[in-house]
Amino acid sequence: MSEAGDAAAARLAQALRAHLAxxxxAPVDAVETHISRLLLARDAAYKLKKPVRLPFADFSTLDARRRFCEEELRLNRRLAPGLYLDVRPVLGTPEAPRIGRPGEAPGEAIDWVLRMQRFATGQEADALLRRDALTAQELDxxxxxxxxxxAGAPxxxxxxxxxxxxRVGAAMADVIEQLAPLLAGDADAARRLARLRTAFGHARPALEQAWAARPAGGHVxxxxxxxxxxxLVRLADGLTAFDCIEFDPGLRWIDTMADLGFLTMDLKAHGRAGLAWRFLDRYLEAAGDHGGxxxxxxxxxxxxxxRELAARLRKAGGAPLPPARPAYLACAEALAAPDGCRPRLLVTHGLSGSGKSTVAAALLEAAGAVRLRSDVERKRLAGLAPLQRSADAGLDIYTAEATARTFDRLHALxxxxxxxxxxxxxxxxxxxxxxxxxxxxxxxxxHAPFAILHCHADERALRERVARRQALGADPSEAGLQVLARQGGWAEPPGAxxxxxxxxxxxxxxxDAAALAxxxxxxxxPQA
Incomplete structure (x- = not known):
């Protein structure tokens, strides 16, 4: 974008801001990024795309800005339909602009805006997390x-x-190459980047087969x-994602694990690894994509x-780095390091109602682990959702054969x-x-350590828990009091x-989960 074009676009945005005010x-706040300007009015937000031509985005023509506004509306309505309202023409003159109605005189448009419902400041998940106001339940x-x-995406x-x-390998290499010149003068960051470059280089041949299986399996x-x-923002109906990538299909048509991994990484980078492991657990329970x-x-x-690249680009553009921003480069290095992989295996043991799943759920957060739950996988094999009752579907999923299939699946996963x-x-x-x-x-x-988590409680507590669980119907387990009574007759406690x-x-x-961890x-x- 030329200086003259930038100045003209800035004047239009300022005039539109005055018109909205x-x-x-009421006052209208303005937020600017390297590709857009956002005008925050009392009840709505108006997003203008800058007339830029960059390696990853081209908004240089009026038609392109309209097209990408419409694409951004389409894409974000998938997850945030109440937040993204419509695309409207900017009419009038650059000195005296006004926002038209959808479809009004499009041939006379001097620019285009994406109109959004404005949400309260500080409701983004990162802001909530800094205030310790983001709950595990809403993340679930x-x-x-x-x-x-x-599951429903094309x-x-x-x-x-x-x-x-x-494509994945090229994207990883591209991040490294773009970061390198931005870290000039920061010796510690440059050393970290060198180690990250080496780790990415090792990962590419090691993961080639796994990466190739993902698009073939329908996971891209x-x-x-x-x-x-x-x-990620808290709205009236809970957390929802907004501001997805509209300008480059290659950044949006991706492995679902690349989508998921952005959020789990960010929770870890913000010092909330327990929430990251919990989020992964709940996602895998719903999606069943352990193959990823x-x-x-x-x-x-x-x-x-x-994320480190985005921060460094903002700094290069004149914006200071936030003082409390996560150490993304250190996080990337730690995640990519081969010695960060420490496989170990723990199985639970206990009668129905003994608290196995409750303890396991807390332990996976404290220790950082992936959980495989028999009640969930048994139902998945039968085509049932975790909370769907097998009897309601007319299925018997507790036969010896079904149990054998369940343990085969748990073993494979x-x-x-x-x-x-x-x-x-x-x-x-x-x-x-x-x-x-x-x-x-x-x-x-x-070559992994093995452990048994033996959970137990007195008989009265077991019976009360099982009865309460059945009454609530909010747990995948369908074991009732009759099952509990039978288990005691054939359970084999841990041997010497x-x-x-x-x-x-x-x-x-x-x-205490931390003590158990x-x-x-x-x-x-490793056990002999």
Whole structure:
């Protein structure tokens, strides 16, 4: 964009700001980025695209600005329909502009704006997190919502070439190359970038097969593309994502794990790793895409590099770096480091109502682990949602054959996660020794430490919990009082050879997840 074009666009935005202030009788705030100007009126926000031509975006013509406004409206209405209202022409003259109605005199438009519902300042997820006001429960709801969004998003055609190993590798290399000149004079950052360059170079051949499997499996879809915490906002109906990538299809047609990994990375970069692991757990429970775990960490590291690049570009453009911004480059380096992968395997053990899933859910946050839950995977194999009752669907999913299939699936998924370098919690009853021994053998094959989380409570507490769970219907488990009564007759407690790797947790007294995580870490030696 020429200086004259920039100045003309700035004058138009300023005149439009004055018009809106006069029209509403209230001040209009203005926010500027390298590609847009946002005018924040009392009840609405108006987004003008700058007439720029950049390597990644071309808004240099009036027709292009209209087209990309309409594309931004279409794309963001997928997740935030109440936030994105319409596209309107800017009419009048550059000195005396006004905002027209949709479809009004489009041939006379001097520019175009995207009109949005204005939300309260400070409701973005990063701002909520800084105030410790972002709740785990609303993140849980958004995790399920994101999984549904991905499941319904269009799948990339092979001919488009999106999400291929070549494209992913080139994107990672491009971030490094763009960052290098921006870090001149910062010796520590330059050293980190060099280590990140090496890690990305090692990841590319190691992950080529896994990356190639993702588009072939239908996991490259039209996603959000920019799903960091600042692009997640609390509205009346909960958290929702906004401001997705509209200007470059290649940044939007991506692996669903690249979308997910932006958010899990950002939670980690903000010092909330527990929430990141919890979000991953809830997403995987809803989506079932455990096959994406081998590529997730690389995508997280790449996304951290993207955020560092965005910050450095803003600094290069004259804006100071925020004083409390996350250390994205250090986060990228840590996520990409091979020694950050420490696979280990823990299985739960206990009767129905003993608190296995409750303890496992807290432990995965405290220790940083992937959970595989038998109640969820059993239903997934039968085509049921986690909270759907099998009897309502006319299915018997508790036969010996169904149980065998469930444990086969848990074993296969645990193997995938261990190979990807994750700590894994398999959340099932594991009342038979043979079931535990099978997974202990898997840990030995993967040279991973093995542990048993033995949960128990007195009989009265067990019965009360099972009855309450059945009455509420808010848990995937369908085990009732009759199942509990039968379990006691054939459950096999940990044997003498299992006790050294068993973490005993009486759940009818207070317990501490952080302490349990430390006890699990203390067993962190591969089992012979």
């Amino acid at each position: 006069q029209q509403t009788g 709801v958004f995790a399920s919502r994101l999984a549904r969004f991905h 799948v990339a055609a092979a001919a488009q070439g999106f999400g291929t190993p070549q 879809r039209e996603g959000h593309g920019d799903l960091h915490l600042a692009n 775990l081998p590529v997730l960490r690389a995508y997280e590291a790449y996304r951290a590099g993207v 645990a193997d995938v996660a261990l190979r990807a370098g994750y700590a894994v919690i398999v959340d099932a009853a594991f009342l038979r020794r043979a079931e535990r021994e099978r997974f202990r053998a898997l840990a030995r094959e993967r 050879d299992e006790l050294p790797v068993t973490i005993d947790v009486p759940t009818d007294v207070p317990w 430390r006890r699990w870490a203390a067993l962190d030696l």
